Amino acid sequence: MYIPKELIRQIIGYLGQPDFATCLSIKFFYNSIDKDYLINRIMNPPVERGIGIQSYIKKIKPYMEQKDGQYIMPDVEKDFERFGTLHSWYKHLVGRPHWTYPVLWIGEEPRYEWDPRFSDKTGQKKLHWRFVIDYVYKEYLNGELPYELMYKYNFQLSNYFGSPSEVNEFHKRCAMYQCQEFWNELISFF
Numbered sequence: 653m654y655i656p657k658e659l660i661r662q663i664i665g666y667l668g669q670p671d672f673a674t675c676l677s678i679k680f681f682y683n684s685i686d687k688d689y690l691i692n693r694i695m696n697p698p699v700e701r702g703i704g705i706q707s708y709i710k711k712i713k714p715y716m717e718q719k720d721g722q723y724i725m726p727d728v729e730k731d732f733e734r735f736g737t738l739h740s741w742y743k744h745l746v747g748r749p750h751w752t753y754p755v756l757w758i759g760e761e762p763r764y765e766w767d768p769r770f771s772d773k774t775g776q777k778k779l780h781w782r783f784v785i786d787y788v789y790k791e792y793l794n795g796e797l798p799y800e801l802m803y804k805y806n807f808q809l810s811n812y813f814g815s816p817s818e819v820n821e822f823h824k825r826c827a828m829y830q831c832q833e834f835w836n837e838l839i840s841f842f
Contacts, residue, residue, distance in 0.1 A: 705841060708798040715758050715779045723839060726756065728831040731781040732824055735761055736814035744785075749808035751786040754831045755797055756838070781831055785809065801837060805830040 703711075717724045738761065760780045784802070807826035812819035 703796055703798060705798050705801055705838075708801070709838070709841060711796075712756055712758065712779060715777065717778070723842070725832070725835045726779045726781055728754075728781050728828045729824065731760070732783070732827045735781075735783050736820070739814070741809070741814040742811040745809055745811040745813060749810045751806050752809045752827075753784045753786075753802040753806050754827065754834050755782050755784060755802050756780070756834075757782045783809075783827065801834065804837070805834040 717726075756779045758777065758779060761782045784797070807823070807830050809823055810819060813823050814820065
């Protein structure tokens with residue numbers, strides 16, 4: 653597959669100068685990127701709904717933990733690893749890698765309504781990281797998400813997600829990096 657240099661310049665202009673994790677992600681998934689999907693994603697990012705950042709902050713702020721006057725970021729690694737065990741991802745993430753968007757939300761991601769498999773024993777009253785995969789973002793939490801913020805910090809998951817592999821470790825590092833960046837921007841609004 654050939655991607656014209658002009659398109660690459662537009663992508664970098666849209667995303668800003670890529671960091672090391674983004675460069676690795678682009679290199680790792682380059683051969684499986686669907687060119688039309690990439691063009692549509694960059695030229696027309698799907699930010700048609702959602703709530704504003706200030707409304708989002710009002711929803712989650714009462715659940716944010718503090719220590720010594722500083723807000724504490726929820727454990728990304730724990731939530732990401734739990735998310736990896738909720739489904740057989742090799743069946744769900746077929747074909748191309750899927751864009752995934754991190755978001756903080758009250759309570760853990762349920763597996764199914766009838767079998768949520770929660771590990772948080774606080775009655776789901778803490779903030780946890782959730783990961784919204786591109787094919788469900790419109791329906792996820794009835795669209796009550798800060799898409800404007802989420803789309804800045806994304807990464808890709810392949811069908812190796814959730815399996816014991818080097819690729820899965822790479823997914824985890826990308827998720828941890830993007831969640832940290834999401835958190836940093838979120839805290840800048842306080």
